[in-house]
Amino acid sequence: MAINEKAILKSELRWGAVVGVIVAIILGAILFAALSMHINPPSNREYIDPKTLHLSSEFTEGNLGTRVDPNGRVVSRVITTQFEFVPNCITVPANRDVTLRFASPDVIHGILVTGTNVNTMVIPGYVAQVHTRFTKTGDLLMPCHEYCGLGHSQMVATVKVVPPEQFRTDPQGRAVCGNRR
Amino acid sequence: MTEAAYPATAHDYATDSEELERLEAAMDDSPKGALAVSGVAVALLMICWFLIYAFVFLPRGTVG
Amino acid sequence: MATVADPIPASPPAPRRAVVSGELNVRGLVAAHLWVAVAAFLVACALGVWQMWARSPIEAPAHTASNYFRSVTLHGVSMAFVLTTFFIMGFGYYVAETALKRRMPGLTYAWLAFWMGITGTLMAALSVISGNASVLYTFYPPLTATPWFYIGLVLVVVGSWIWCVLMIAAMRGWKADNPGRPVPLAMFATVANAVMWLWTTVGVAAELLFQVIPAAFGWNGMIDVGLSRTLFSWTLHAIVYFWLFPAYIAFYTMAPRAAGGRLYSDTMGRIAFVLFLLYSLPVGLHHLFMDPEHSNGFKFIQMFLTALVSVPTLLTVFTITASMEIAGRMRGGTGLLGWIGALPWGRPMVLATGLAFLMLFFGGGGGLINMSYGMNAMIHNTSWVTAHFHLIFGGTVVIMYFAIAYAMWPSITGRHFPSLKPLNLQLWLWFVGMMVMTLPWHYTGLQGQWRRVAAFDYSDPLIASWGPWVIVSLIGGIILMVSAVMFVANLALLHRRGIPGAPATIDYAEAVHPPTRVPSSLNGFGLWNILVALLMAGAYGYPIAQFFIDPPPQAVIHQLS
Numbered sequence: 001m002a003i004n005e006k007a008i009l010k011s012e013l014r015w016g017a018v019v020g021v022i023v024a025i026i027l028g029a030i031l032f033a034a035l036s037m038h039i040n041p042p043s044n045r046e047y048i049d050p051k052t053l054h055l056s057s058e059f060t061e062g063n064l065g066t067r068v069d070p071n072g073r074v075v076s077r078v079i080t081t082q083f084e085f086v087p088n089c090i091t092v093p094a095n096r097d098v099t100l101r102f103a104s105p106d107v108i109h110g111i112l113v114t115g116t117n118v119n120t121m122v123i124p125g126y127v128a129q130v131h132t133r134f135t136k137t138g139d140l141l142m143p144c145h146e147y148c149g150l151g152h153s154q155m156v157a158t159v160k161v162v163p164p165e166q167f168r169t170d171p172q173g174r175a176v177c178g179n180r181r
Numbered sequence: 182m183t184e185a186a187y188p189a190t191a192h193d194y195a196t197d198s199e200e201l202e203r204l205e206a207a208m209d210d211s212p213k214g215a216l217a218v219s220g221v222a223v224a225l226l227m228i229c230w231f232l233i234y235a236f237v238f239l240p241r242g243t244v245g
Numbered sequence: 246m247a248t249v250a251d252p253i254p255a256s257p258p259a260p261r262r263a264v265v266s267g268e269l270n271v272r273g274l275v276a277a278h279l280w281v282a283v284a285a286f287l288v289a290c291a292l293g294v295w296q297m298w299a300r301s302p303i304e305a306p307a308h309t310a311s312n313y314f315r316s317v318t319l320h321g322v323s324m325a326f327v328l329t330t331f332f333i334m335g336f337g338y339y340v341a342e343t344a345l346k347r348r349m350p351g352l353t354y355a356w357l358a359f360w361m362g363i364t365g366t367l368m369a370a371l372s373v374i375s376g377n378a379s380v381l382y383t384f385y386p387p388l389t390a391t392p393w394f395y396i397g398l399v400l401v402v403v404g405s406w407i408w409c410v411l412m413i414a415a416m417r418g419w420k421a422d423n424p425g426r427p428v429p430l431a432m433f434a435t436v437a438n439a440v441m442w443l444w445t446t447v448g449v450a451a452e453l454l455f456q457v458i459p460a461a462f463g464w465n466g467m468i469d470v471g472l473s474r475t476l477f478s479w480t481l482h483a484i485v486y487f488w489l490f491p492a493y494i495a496f497y498t499m500a501p502r503a504a505g506g507r508l509y510s511d512t513m514g515r516i517a518f519v520l521f522l523l524y525s526l527p528v529g530l531h532h533l534f535m536d537p538e539h540s541n542g543f544k545f546i547q548m549f550l551t552a553l554v555s556v557p558t559l560l561t562v563f564t565i566t567a568s569m570e571i572a573g574r575m576r577g578g579t580g581l582l583g584w585i586g587a588l589p590w591g592r593p594m595v596l597a598t599g600l601a602f603l604m605l606f607f608g609g610g611g612g613l614i615n616m617s618y619g620m621n622a623m624i625h626n627t628s629w630v631t632a633h634f635h636l637i638f639g640g641t642v643v644i645m646y647f648a649i650a651y652a653m654w655p656s657i658t659g660r661h662f663p664s665l666k667p668l669n670l671q672l673w674l675w676f677v678g679m680m681v682m683t684l685p686w687h688y689t690g691l692q693g694q695w696r697r698v699a700a701f702d703y704s705d706p707l708i709a710s711w712g713p714w715v716i717v718s719l720i721g722g723i724i725l726m727v728s729a730v731m732f733v734a735n736l737a738l739l740h741r742r743g744i745p746g747a748p749a750t751i752d753y754a755e756a757v758h759p760p761t762r763v764p765s766s767l768n769g770f771g772l773w774n775i776l777v778a779l780l781m782a783g784a785y786g787y788p789i790a791q792f793f794i795d796p797p798p799q800a801v802i803h804q805l806s
């Protein structure tokens with residue numbers, strides 16, 4: 001078949017075309033997931049000063065955890081700090097849009113929620129935000145997955161995903177982990 | 182004489198012309214085998230990628 | 246078949262090289278670099294085993310968080326910075342002399358670079374052992390170590406820059422002596438790697454010199470973490486290609502020779518190395534997919550460029566398989582696949598290449614998942630990532646490092662190996678250990694097992710379900726440790742025992758059609774440097790500039806010491 005250099009290069013080009021097609025198919029699938037299935041990386045460039053988190057209107061102690069905003073959105077706000085989540089348990093309804101918002105007053109942390117695509121870094125200086133919809137009920141682990149110091153291994157929170165009818169809020173719209181029992 | 186770990190200057194064929202003859206004969210069938218092996222490997226790679234995409238990734242839900 | 250229009254030349258294009266009875270001038274230099282690399286490697290392997298023991302349900306000795314993160318930092322720094330840099334430098338000096346058949350210029354500077362590297366390594370290692378530098382090999386500001394840790398690593402990098410200059414000078418000198426001739430592929434690739442490394446280190450150098458070291462000395466109380474992560478990401482992906490180049494140099498210029506055949510296409514080799522030079526660099530943002538400080542737009546652009554950097558690997562898979570096919574058919578293999586069995590698998594370089602390609606399937610496949618934009622969310626900072634880079638680097642690349650060392654060692658020691666069996670056994674053990682260690686990590690990673698954990702709470706049911714797999718990985722790690730010790734023993738023994746009379750060089754693979762002329766773009770890097778600059782400006786220009794145009798709030802420095 002191939003004996004001269006031209007023929008060899010032609011065979012390589014043919015193989016290159018095969019490679020190109022494969023790469024194009026993968027890129028297409030990625031675009032589909034991003035645009036049609038709405039699965040995108042968390043890229044919310046929103047600033048917040050790590051030194052004054054507790055003074056901000058959003059991440060004050062009383063506003064942390066899950067809350068249904070006046071416009072009906074379910075938002076969970078969590079502070080990641082060395083070496084705990086505040087609060088370390090949040091409860092969210094299944095099959096409803098949920099927004100998770102994280103901030104760090106100290107070093108880099110990161111979170112994932114087991115069994116889901118929820119994954120984000122929490123970078124001091126930014127509010128990390130993930131919109132999602134939990135489909136399966138149960139208790140999920142939310143560990144800190146980015147090395148944040150010697151206590152990193154102990155930093156784990158719980159996300160309780162409850163059926164929508166069991167998701168109860170208090171008069172201020174807050175839902176806490178003890179509520180549904 | 183044991184085989185060298187990397188044949189530094191020894192050669193597998195006694196003479197240059199023998200090596201060239203074998204090379205010419207080998208090039209007759211090349212690169213069919215390579216296409217087969219590479220093609221199957223890359224096809225398997227694609228399949229595995231798609232299986233994970235469709236059965237693990239997409240079911241885990243929307244995020245953004 | 247040959248035709249009248251394109252006849253096979255009557256005589257071989259390049260004469261058979263007689264045994265070089267001369268000296269290998271860089272012998273001591275290469276041996277020194279390799280032994281430092283190997284020593285760091287051995288220590289790091291032992292630390293790795295202890296780390297896996299600590300993370301398993303089985304009680305480990307001296308198991309504290311402080312010890313664990315010291316170990317992880319030392320393991321990472323040794324494997325990622327010391328083993329690699331010293332190996333690559335040593336191999337580069339070897340190629341510069343043996344591929345160019347020419348004394349390497351600047352031997353004094355090479356030794357200076359070596360001692361800088363040793364000094365820096367010791368500074369960094371002692372800092373870590375003291376407990377004042379548990380920042381892992383990726384640094385993670387605002388966590389800040391003692392400045393001597395970073396300065397130590399800067400010394401290693403500056404030493405490697407001297408190596409880069411020497412590689413470029415060696416190639417330039419050869420080209421001046423051999424006008425119009427193609428630079429031997431092994432050296433072309435080595436210099437491509439050197440050029441790429443110079444570009445690569447800009448990111449981490451900027452991060453360390455302008456942000457982290459001043460903070461470590463206490464001159465800044467705050468640091469822009471988004472900027473430091475972005476600068477580090479510039480280095481973080483390209484550095485793995487810096488590590489990968491020697492393995493691919495072996496694939497193209499050593500494996501076909503070891504198999505008794507020819508390289509399918511010298512031109513494709515040059516193109517592959519050029520593509521790596523171009524596309525290894527503007528892709529670092531794929532390490533920051535889950536970060537809030539970059540927009541989806543730039544993440545997507547760099548994901549696209551990452552897809553392009555998979556191309557030279559996919560091209561290499563074909564070219565090297567075709568080269569092996571030639572060797573197998575020359576040895577009498579027939580039919581579509583008969584050439585596979587006909588290959589001389591008893592030769593370590595051939596065996597290592599086969600095993601490397603098997604691991605490339607899994608490691609490269611995992612990498613394709615990592616780079617796939619939204620899919621990164623499934624696996625970011627889980628054991629899947631740990632699995633990926635141990636398999637692709639620890640597996641595919643390092644197994645070729647072993648084979649390269651075995652290929653060089655006869656000319657370093659003057660002796661042939663008395664038997665190849667211990668070498669092949671060591672390679673098999675490395676392959677088996679790596680697969681056993683990393684495959685479970687893929688599974689537990691998808692289950693959500695996260696990284697850099699000193700101890701898991703096995704009372705949690707989900708975590709408890711990972712326990713058996715953690716133990717399987719640990720067994721893989723122990724197999725790797727055995728292989729590592731065997732590797733050291735194989736090299737060390739050749740200094741004392743072996744069949745005397747090994748030549749002071751090796752032969753590199755010839756192409757089916759050895760080139761007599763190549764275009765200057767495939768014989769030098771002027772054009773490619775311009776393209777790299779343009780690509781980096783496009784891919785990283787705004788992502789870095791944004792931190793100056795619209796500065797975010799900074800993070801407070803957290804000193805560890």
